[in-house]
Amino acid sequence: MQNIKEQIRKGYQELTTRQKTVAKFVIGQPKTIALHSAQKIGELTETSETTVIRFCYALGYSGYSALQTEIRESLLNSDEEEGPLKNYRDTTGELIGENNLIQRVMEQDVAFIQQTLSSINNELFTKAVDLIIQAKKIVVVGFRTSYSLANWTSLTLNLIRGDTSLYRGPIDDADSIIMEMDEHWLVIAFSFPRYASETISFVQAAKTKGVKVLGISDDELSPIGLEANVLLKAITPQPSALNGMAAIFSLLKALTTGVAAADWPKVQDRVRTYDGQSGFEFHIPTTESWG
């Protein structure tokens, strides 16, 4: 399967307009190819049998039959060799080796997500959501590894509720930002090993103005943990959080989803506005929209 998709991707630009239509169809629903004739695919794609066959030639196949056979084989083989569920179950016997590296790494992430999930205190989580919803303005802060977390959180919260900004360190003027703060503001601080001192400094300075602090960390007793009004803890591999991003993002997604769910109509409205910007489409992309 992957071979076929890869082949289509490589040759895509050389295809004609109608052939691109067929290409998208093949990638989108290979099963239909496996089960139906070239003529039928012509109908379904609103092209013609001929175009479908020529699409096969363009990809280097000897004809529709060849493509169909390969798709059938790959669909059925993948079924047999590596069902995703099966793979993820048998983590005990661990042969390392290049081959199943991806599998192991991802399984590890699944495990961290599940641990994080089970360690989350529901009451705390609700408090965190409330903090976000009720804040007048939000400032997100996080450096190094945590910067990507902060960046994403800022972006997403700005989309779903607005009034959120990202403090990016000395580039921004911390003093003037802090000056504006009051007790209705919220600072969301990310702090994972190795804990950046700038984060904690910023939070401490902000607290003098009475802001609320939502901390997200791997440890209740981390520097941020001690400063925060509410602390959400994500389980990550030690010592570095470099490898725990999946679990943290999963937690963040839960958080943002919680915020979104609490004020859904407003969020939908915002998303629509965002959507309308600059001619990009928010839904499944088609080549037409890519120009």
Add this chain to the structure above:
Amino acid sequence: MQNIKEQIRKGYQELTTRQKTVAKFVIGQPKTIALHSAQKIGELTETSETTVIRFCYALGYSGYSALQTEIRESLLNSDEEEGPLKNYRDTTGELIGENNLIQRVMEQDVAFIQQTLSSINNELFTKAVDLIIQAKKIVVVGFRTSYSLANWTSLTLNLIRGDTSLYRGPIDDADSIIMEMDEHWLVIAFSFPRYASETISFVQAAKTKGVKVLGISDDELSPIGLEANVLLKAITPQPSALNGMAAIFSLLKALTTGVAAADWPKVQDRVRTYDGQSGFEFHIPTTESWG
């Protein structure tokens, strides 16, 4: 499938000796039926094409084609019904009860990770790792949602192999960066909906200098997919990738782990140095840092 097996079981006693041989074969490896002609099945069962066809009649089918079609459909449909795809269909606009929200969100992420895992082609993955290892210099690019991905990747790759920088958009001088490039450079480009046009422009400009491009996207046919030498696909919820970060980070972790594993002693050395640093002068790598 179950229908077919049931049908065989019912009629089994009435079958002739050779037909029973065929019956056992069909139950044992229906996939082979799905993929091969009646003649071939005749050979494999050491009976004959004729017997295979008469076996179909005996079960009440109109012929071999009918049996084959039904087997194909049932094999592929079962794939569809209980596939993880179903899980994520109903998540988009639905209001979720507060109580199990965390759980549901995280389970969804687990599902996406598993899908990504099962859709990854090992060969492509290895190629991606090789590209990274063999590159002289690496530039990472990604905007909006993808910026956090790019940022993290840049940070991490710089740690484990060095010579990696992040292109942050017009802040950096794209022209002078691109000027330096040659065919030993690698550009890692992130592109998720809504696809930022800056990313594709940068990549296209870079390609004129002969650089290699590693694309990471949600769609083989996305703008980046078409430009990339190697494309890794992550499964994310549609329409936006906002909610698919966990799966993408999981993929990235696999990638970086792959790179690290390939040159482990050197990486360990680097990490020691990084940890030994006092203070926090390690900064987000930018193109300036080469100046």
Add this chain to the structure above:
DNA sequence: AAAGGAATAAAGCGTAAGCTTCATTCTTCT
């Protein structure tokens, strides 16, 4: 053991589906 009958496989037939050709439409470039 021989005859009748069922089961089987080889050979030939027919049809569905893939493929090719050609006329028409759409694009692009001057």
Add this chain to the structure above:
DNA sequence: AGAAGAATGAAGCTTACGCTTTATTCCTTT
């Protein structure tokens, strides 16, 4: 705007595969 060329789809051609017929083998029964 017009001409040259590419892309497209309809109609006819070809082949592969399923199916039928027929000859052979194997089993059963007396």
